[in-house]
Amino acid sequence: MNNLDLTxxxxxxxxxxxxxxxxxxxxxTIAAGEKKAFARPIAYHxxxxxxxxxxxxxxxxxxxxxxxxxxxxxxxxxxxxxxTYDTHERxxxxxxxxxxxxxxxxxxxxxxxxxFIGDMxxxxxxxxxxxxxxxxxxxx
Numbered sequence: 001m002n003n004l005d006l007t008x009x010x011x012x013x014x015x016x017x018x019x020x021x022x023x024x025x026x027x028x029t030i031a032a033g034e035k036k037a038f039a040r041p042i043a044y045h046x047x048x049x050x051x052x053x054x055x056x057x058x059x060x061x062x063x064x065x066x067x068x069x070x071x072x073x074x075x076x077x078x079x080x081x082x083x084t085y086d087t088h089e090r091x092x093x094x095x096x097x098x099x100x101x102x103x104x105x106x107x108x109x110x111x112x113x114x115x116f117i118g119d120m121x122x123x124x125x126x127x128x129x130x131x132x133x134x135x136x137x138x139x140x
Contacts, residue, residue: 005039005040005041006039006040007039007040008037008038008039008040008043009037009038009039009040009043009044009098009103010035010036010037010043010099011030011035011036011037011038011043011046011047011050011097011098012030012033012034012035012036012096012097012099013030013031013032013033013034013050013097014033014054014093014096014097015032015050015053015054016032016033017032018030018031018032019032019046019050019053021045021046021049021050023041023042023045023046028042028046030046030050043098044106044107044110044111047094047097047098047103047107048094048107048110048111050093050097051090051093051094051097051107052082052083052090054093054096054097055082055087055089055090055093056079056082056083058089059075059078059079059082059089060079062075063075063079081117084113084114085113085114085115085116085117085118086108086113086114086115086116086117087116087117087118088118088119088120088121088122088123089118090108090113091104091108091123092122092123092126094107094108095123095126095127095130096130099130101127
């Protein structure tokens with residue numbers, strides 16, 4: 001990824017909370033539900049970190065008390081993998097942030113994720129569902 005690429009990419013914060021992350025020491029903030037344009041390297045960086053926040057919070061919310069007390073529970077490994085691997089959960093979050101399959105691939109390629117683990121069909125179903133939702137909104 002060329003850090004001098006000033007092509008703008010719109011991203012949306014699909015969460016219910018404001019998101020702030022830094023790029024070269026400068027904080028960038030996106031309010032809940034807000035759509036904002038950034039230079040490509042910044043957009044990719046923010047999308048990566050926002051997707052990590054989304055998927056780790058989602059996994060953390062599903063943890064039971066028994067799993068929380070057991071450091072060997074599978075959920076702990078799953079949460080640690082979410083930050084380093086390309087997963088269907090990450091791709092779903094990135095798609096909700098970027099709204100475009102090619103941009104999702106571009107972000108995945110721009111960062112050193114270790115490889116894909118998960119169910120790619122889950123991601124494909126999500127993309128298809130969003131496409132149908134968009135058609136319904138456009139048709140109305």
